[in-house]
Amino acid sequence: MTTVTGQQQAAGPAPADEERPKTALQRLLGAQAVQILGVLLILVILFSIAESDAFLSVNNFRNIVVNVSILAIIGVAMTFVIITGGIDLSVGSVLVFSGVVAAKTMESLGGEGVGVALIGALVACVAGVCWGLLNGVLIAKAKVPPLIVTLGTLGMALGGAQIITGGIDVRGAPTVLTDNIGFGRLFGQIPYLSLIALVVVVLGAVLLHRTRFGRYTYAVGSNDEAARRAGVKVDRHLILIYTLAGFCAGLAGILNLAFFASTTIAGQSNTALNVIAGVVIGGTSLFGGIGTIAGTVVGLFIPAVLQNGFVIMGVQPFWQQVVVGAFLITAVYVDQVRRASAARGASSRRSLSSRFSRPAGARRKEAQ
Amino acid sequence: MTPALEARGLRREFGHVRALDGVDFDVDPGEVVALIGDNGAGKSTLVKALSGSLAVDSGELLSDGRPVTIDTPTAARALGIETVYQDLALAPHLDPVQNMYLGREVMKPGLLGRLGFMDHAEMRKHTRTAFTDLGATVRDFAAPVGSMSGGQRQQIAVARAAAWASRVIFLDEPTAALGVVQTRNVLDLIRRVRDRGIAVVFISHSMPHVIEVADRIQVLRLGRRVATYDAKKTSMEELVGAMTGAISQGAA
Ligand SMILES: Nc1ncnc2c1ncn2[C@@H]1O[C@H](COP(=O)(O)OP(=O)(O)O)[C@@H](O)[C@H]1O
Ligand SMILES: [Mg+2]
Numbered sequence: 001m002t003t004v005t006g007q008q009q010a011a012g013p014a015p016a017d018e019e020r021p022k023t024a025l026q027r028l029l030g031a032q033a034v035q036i037l038g039v040l041l042i043l044v045i046l047f048s049i050a051e052s053d054a055f056l057s058v059n060n061f062r063n064i065v066v067n068v069s070i071l072a073i074i075g076v077a078m079t080f081v082i083i084t085g086g087i088d089l090s091v092g093s094v095l096v097f098s099g100v101v102a103a104k105t106m107e108s109l110g111g112e113g114v115g116v117a118l119i120g121a122l123v124a125c126v127a128g129v130c131w132g133l134l135n136g137v138l139i140a141k142a143k144v145p146p147l148i149v150t151l152g153t154l155g156m157a158l159g160g161a162q163i164i165t166g167g168i169d170v171r172g173a174p175t176v177l178t179d180n181i182g183f184g185r186l187f188g189q190i191p192y193l194s195l196i197a198l199v200v201v202v203l204g205a206v207l208l209h210r211t212r213f214g215r216y217t218y219a220v221g222s223n224d225e226a227a228r229r230a231g232v233k234v235d236r237h238l239i240l241i242y243t244l245a246g247f248c249a250g251l252a253g254i255l256n257l258a259f260f261a262s263t264t265i266a267g268q269s270n271t272a273l274n275v276i277a278g279v280v281i282g283g284t285s286l287f288g289g290i291g292t293i294a295g296t297v298v299g300l301f302i303p304a305v306l307q308n309g310f311v312i313m314g315v316q317p318f319w320q321q322v323v324v325g326a327f328l329i330t331a332v333y334v335d336q337v338r339r340a341s342a343a344r345g346a347s348s349r350r351s352l353s354s355r356f357s358r359p360a361g362a363r364r365k366e367a368q
Numbered sequence: 369m370t371p372a373l374e375a376r377g378l379r380r381e382f383g384h385v386r387a388l389d390g391v392d393f394d395v396d397p398g399e400v401v402a403l404i405g406d407n408g409a410g411k412s413t414l415v416k417a418l419s420g421s422l423a424v425d426s427g428e429l430l431s432d433g434r435p436v437t438i439d440t441p442t443a444a445r446a447l448g449i450e451t452v453y454q455d456l457a458l459a460p461h462l463d464p465v466q467n468m469y470l471g472r473e474v475m476k477p478g479l480l481g482r483l484g485f486m487d488h489a490e491m492r493k494h495t496r497t498a499f500t501d502l503g504a505t506v507r508d509f510a511a512p513v514g515s516m517s518g519g520q521r522q523q524i525a526v527a528r529a530a531a532w533a534s535r536v537i538f539l540d541e542p543t544a545a546l547g548v549v550q551t552r553n554v555l556d557l558i559r560r561v562r563d564r565g566i567a568v569v570f571i572s573h574s575m576p577h578v579i580e581v582a583d584r585i586q587v588l589r590l591g592r593r594v595a596t597y598d599a600k601k602t603s604m605e606e607l608v609g610a611m612t613g614a615i616s617q618g619a620a
Contacts, residue, residue, distance in 0.1 A: 034595070219459045222459035222514075230457075230471035231472070290461055321543065
């Protein structure tokens with residue numbers, strides 16, 4: 001063997017069978033978020049061809065965007081949760097609970113005015129934070145699985161909302177809230193509801209993809225033991241993330257109240273599942289460690305566009321559920337196949353610890 | 369010389385298995401100690417206990433002669449202790465740079481840093497240097513380490529520990545998945561780290577490597593230290609004998 005210095009070894013040309021760094025473009029095209037964006041564009045084009053007048057209008061697109069807005073706010077937080085390998089089933093109930101306590105508070109304060117609306121918003125967010133904190137502490141400290149904890153709080157928050165209201169929706173909200181946030185538009189065009197959602201999406205994307213908090217979110221979902229050994233406060237991080245999910249559900253609660261002028265107690269039973277479906281369709285892995293906010297936004301648009309397109313085409317809207325279900329399964333299948341092929345690649349090399357079972361190619365590669 | 373790190377009478381049971389049965393251990397600054405023993409002797413358990421990722425039932429620890437508790441990885445770090453675990457402990461979805469700096473991210477200066485923004489360029493630059501020092505064969509600094517070979521991942525773990533260690537470094541079978549050249553690089557790195565005055569603890573099943581690189585060799589058997597040898601004055605036969613219990617050394 002000739003003596004090879006480290007520098008030459010590192011800088012030398014890669015052997016043909018060695019994996020080369022992928023270019024930024026290759027990485028981008030390989031991302032599930034980008035592929036699903038392609039699917040979304042195809043859907044839009046198909047509906048546009050089929051129903052160009054009704055589907056392809058500013059008004060209709062605005063409708064779709066408004067329908068996605070509230071889900072997107074919860075979806076941002078759900079993306080963080082699922083990247084850690086967790087789940088939050090309670091968000092729909094927490095939305096209802098937050099809306100109910102906000103509505104009751106505003107009602108008792110006289111029911112009108114900017115001040116009352118602001119207090120209502122604050123109450124909704126605090127209520128959400130409390131439920132999220134409870135979820136987080138039970139998951140991180142008591143080590144109860146997230147599925148069970150949030151299934152429990154799903155029932156508790158919804159039951160709590162029904163106890164407070166006697167099961168009857170609180171109707172009405174301050175007109176400043178309904179007129180501005182619920183139906184108001186910036187320059188008469190852009191709904192404020194969607195602007196708020198956009199702000200949350202952008203903040204969420206920056207937090208996840210640009211900050212240390214986001215980095216730790218991936219690390220915890222990827223290998224929590226490795227994160228712990230590297231000094232990451234894993235428990236604290238999980239509590240923060242579930243609290244964030246509660247906060248977003250609370251914010252969604254006050255916006256929902258502004259939009260419907262009702263607490264919609266019976267109308268949110270599928271909210272958590274719809275959000276989870278969007279997050280997963282957008283390429284976030286239920287096994288943790290993988291996911292993007294952009295993917296979630298695209299993933300939430302797919303069911304919304306399908307529903308809208310089917311209604312316009314006069315297809316029974318029930319078909320939307322069938323198609324979304326198929327999308328969901330396909331998305332998880334694709335994720336599964338990727339993970340399996342990645343694991344195969346890694347494990348056929350990992351078992352090299354026993355030197356003699358090493359494939360000839362790998363031995364040659366490392367010996368040169 | 370005062371040992372950089374010393375353990376006295378550590379015990380740890382897993383159910384009925386006595387993984388550590390009153391083990392003693394010590395390593396001096398600027399010294400390479402090889403820790404050898406059969407599979408299941410308790411080497412990895414001892415390393416975990418000394419690096420804060422496993423609690424012991426009893427026993428005491430001394431760092432530079434002062435009693436210390438090392439109950440968390442953060443506590444170990446504060447004492448300048450770094451570890452390459454046998455299972456590597458990398459986050460497979462993160463890239464080499466992100467793994468290298470996990471838990472010690474370099475933040476941007478000023479307000480941006482306080483808001484949680486990281487200095488990617490700085491971290492990438494230093495990672496590159498650390499890998500070059502090791503002669504590592506990691507080429508793609510932006511790919512998840514889970515997609516890399518076992519050897520490449522091992523090099524990342526070794527480079528990370530070597531870059532951060534300031535008092536003691538544990539290397540638990542760091543060359544098991546490595547080829548000839550990379551193993552050489554790790555052995556060279558061990559000597560360089562030792563020459564920085566750092567205490568190196570090297571676990572390996574390769575007796576030639578152990579004899580080549582170590583100053584002292586401590587033998588574990590059934591959760592106890594059964595022998596300590598000067599690497600210059602021992603032989604492969606003696607070491608294997610001590611590991612299997614065929615030879616016993618009176619004063620371990
Ligand atoms: N987390 C654990 N749970 C149960 N038993 C364990 C655990 N870790 C180690 N052991 C047991 O402790 C003993 C020592 O293991 P280990 O320290 O890994 O040995 P070595 O690294 O010397 O091969 C073995 O009998 C092993 O089965
Ligand atoms: Mg071991």
